[in-house]
Amino acid sequence: MATVGFVGLGQMGAAMAANLIKGGHTLNVYDINKDAVAALQGQGAKACGSPAETAEGAEFVITMLPNGALVRNVLLGEDGVVSRLSKDALVIDMSTIHPLETDALIADLAKDGYQMMEAPVGRTSDHAIAGTLLILAGGTKEQIAKAQPLFDLMGSDTVDAGGPGKGIRVKIINNYMSIALNVLSAEAIALAEKIGLDFDTAMSVMGGTPAGKGHFTTTWPNKVLAGNLDPAFMVDLAHKDLGIALDLANQVGVPIPMGAASREIYNISRTAGRGRQDWTAVLEQLRELSGLETKAK
Ligand code: NAD
Numbered sequence: 001m002a003t004v005g006f007v008g009l010g011q012m013g014a015a016m017a018a019n020l021i022k023g024g025h026t027l028n029v030y031d032i033n034k035d036a037v038a039a040l041q042g043q044g045a046k047a048c049g050s051p052a053e054t055a056e057g058a059e060f061v062i063t064m065l066p067n068g069a070l071v072r073n074v075l076l077g078e079d080g081v082v083s084r085l086s087k088d089a090l091v092i093d094m095s096t097i098h099p100l101e102t103d104a105l106i107a108d109l110a111k112d113g114y115q116m117m118e119a120p121v122g123r124t125s126d127h128a129i130a131g132t133l134l135i136l137a138g139g140t141k142e143q144i145a146k147a148q149p150l151f152d153l154m155g156s157d158t159v160d161a162g163g164p165g166k167g168i169r170v171k172i173i174n175n176y177m178s179i180a181l182n183v184l185s186a187e188a189i190a191l192a193e194k195i196g197l198d199f200d201t202a203m204s205v206m207g208g209t210p211a212g213k214g215h216f217t218t219t220w221p222n223k224v225l226a227g228n229l230d231p232a233f234m235v236d237l238a239h240k241d242l243g244i245a246l247d248l249a250n251q252v253g254v255p256i257p258m259g260a261a262s263r264e265i266y267n268i269s270r271t272a273g274r275g276r277q278d279w280t281a282v283l284e285q286l287r288e289l290s291g292l293e294t295k296a297k
Contacts, residue, residue, distance in 0.1 A: 001024045001025050001026065002025050002026070002058075002059040002060060002149075002150070003025070003026040003027075003028065003057050003058045003059055003060075004017075004020055004025050004026065004027050004028070004058060004059070004060045004061070004062060004150065005027075005028045005029075005030075005048075005051075005054030005055050005056075005058040005060065005061035005062065005081065006020070006027055006028070006029045006030075006040075006045075006054065006061075006062045006064070007029075007030045007031070007051050007054055007061070007062070007063045007064070007065065007074050007081070008031060008063055008064035008065040008066075008070075008074075008095070009029055009030075009031040009033070009036035009037065009039070009040055009064075010031070010033075010036065010064070010066075011125040011128070012064050012094075012121070012125055012128045013031075013062075013064030013065075013094075014036060014039065014040060015125060015128035015129040016062070016064060016094070016128050016133070016154045017029055017040055017045065017062075018040065018043055019128075019131045019153045019154050020150060020153055020154065021040075021043050021044050021045060022153070023149075023150075023153035025150070025153075026046070027040065027044070027045035027046065028045070028046045028048050028053065028054040028055075028056065028057075028058060029041070029045045029046070029047060029048060029054065030047075030048040030049070030050060030051050030053065030054045050079035051074045051075070051077075051079060051080050051081045052079045052080060052081060052083045052084045053084070054081065055081045055082075055083075055084040055085040055086070055089065056084050058085075058086070058089055059086075059088070059089055059090070060089060060090050060091075060092060060147065060150060061081050061085065061089060061090075061091045061092070062091075062092045062093075062094055062150075063075065063081075063091070063092070063093045063094065063095055064094045064095055065095045066095070067095070067097055068095075068097035068098050068101035068102070068105075069101075070095075071093050071095055071097055071101070071105065072101070072105060075091065075105065075109070075116075076105075076108065076109075082109065082112070082114060085114055087113050087114060087115075089114075089115070090115050090116070090117065090143060090146055090147060091109065091114065091115065091116040091117075092116070092117055092118070092119050092147055092150075093105070093116065093117075093118045093119070093120075094118070094119050094120060094121055095120065096120050096168070096171055096172070096175070097120075097168065098172075099165060099168045099169050099172060102118050102138070102165055102168045103164075103165050106118075106164055106165065115143065117137070117138060117139025117140070117143040117144070117147065117164060117167075118137075118138045118139070118164075118165070118167045118168045119135050119136065119137045119138065119139070119147065119151065119167055120136050120138075120167055120168050120171040121133040121134060121135055121136065121154075121155065121171075122134035122136060122171065122174065127155075128154070131153060131154060131155065131156070132155065132156040133154055133155035133156070134155060134156075134157050134159070135151045135154065135155040135157065135158040135159065136159050136161050136167040136168075136170050136171050136174075137151065137158055137159065137160055137161060137167050138161050138162075138163065138164055138165050138166045138167025138168055138169070139163075139164055139167070140163070140164065141160070144158070144160055180258065181214075183257075183258050184258040184259070185212075187254070187255075187256040187257075187258055187259060188202075188206065188211065188256075189202065189203075190254050190256075191245065191248070191249050191252075191254045191256060194249075194252050194253070194254045195248065195252060215280070219232075219233075219279070219280050220280050220283070223278045223280040223296075224278065224280035224281060224283045224284060224295075224296050225280075226296075227295060227296040228278070228296065229274075229277040229278045229280070229281050229284070229296050230277075230278060231276060231277060231278045231279075232278055233278065233279050234275065234276050234277065234278065234279065235266060235269050235270060235274050235275050235276070235277055235278070235279050235281055235282070236270065236275040236276060237279075238266060238279040239263070239266040239267070239269075239270060239275075242259060242262065242263050242266060243263065245259060246259055246260060246263060265282050265285060265286065266282065268285060268289070269281060269282055269285040272285060272288070281296070284296055
């Protein structure tokens with residue numbers, strides 16, 4: 001069993017720290033919110049007066065904070081973790097922060113011989129309580145193996161994201177997609193309701209098509225991912241249908257900005273000569289616009 005420093009005892013951190021205690025580890029905890037510290041103390045943790053104190057005798061120090069500036073300050077600021085950190089200890093930032101800030105923190109700690117990895121989490125505070133988080137580990141194989149017993153107490157699945165800094169990258173990309181999709185889904189339902197569609201009918205139709213299921217497992221595998229852009233449903237037709245929905249939304253007064261923005265990608269794809277390609281060709285169009293190599297012909 002290890003001694004673990006834990007800084008940031010909010011919605012997520014408090015539950016994660018509690019699960020480490022239940023797993024038999026010794027916890028040194030700190031938060032600017034004294035009530036949060038007292039609650040963990042009641043569960044057997046040692047209350048600390050600074051981030052530095054959490055690092056005393058610790059094999060691991062975990063941070064679970066709102067943003068990158070706070071993580072930097074807690075690690076490297078006055079009375080920060082590093083001032084009392086052992087060079088054998090492993091710092092694990094589990095917050096969701098900017099990936100370039102993660103890279104800079106790992107590099108700044110490494111300059112002085114300290115070890116840090118990141119392991120942001122997927123799912124919600126209910127999963128933090130249940131110990132069933134999705135852990136997106138970014139670190140060396142050795143770092144991930146060392147931290148695995150802790151991850152197993154806080155989560156039910158650990159993904160080795162492929163090296164230092166990759167965990168936070170996959171977290172941000174995942175959140176980008178699900179957060180944007182949330183708005184697109186809401187646009188569709190608001191438009192459906194405004195034109196008088198029955199809610200359950202709309203949900204059940206869209207729940208059975210790429211609209212609700214997403215494209216990764218439906219339209220992409222046999223088309224763009226297989227290098228096949230022969231049209232099952234062509235870009236020109238997708239552009240036409242999207243145009244009808246945009247026009248309808250305009251007439252009935254429903255804002256659908258995600259739809260309006262996506263039409264420009266279909267416009268660009270058509271201008272680039274992709275009108276008669278499969279609609280999954282928008283992936284290739286985006287790759288091209290991003291200076292990436294295209295994979296399907
Ligand atoms: P939260 O605001 O509930 O908790 C943050 C904690 O950090 C608070 O207790 C706060 O007092 C403490 N804190 C702030 N500044 C501090 C400092 N300088 N020193 C010590 N403690 C300090 O937030 P949360 O929901 O627990 O989220 C934490 C991180 O986890 C965020 O990066 C968030 O994006 C990420 N996350 C949250 C969820 C979720 O469902 N809530 C899911 C996945 C990831």
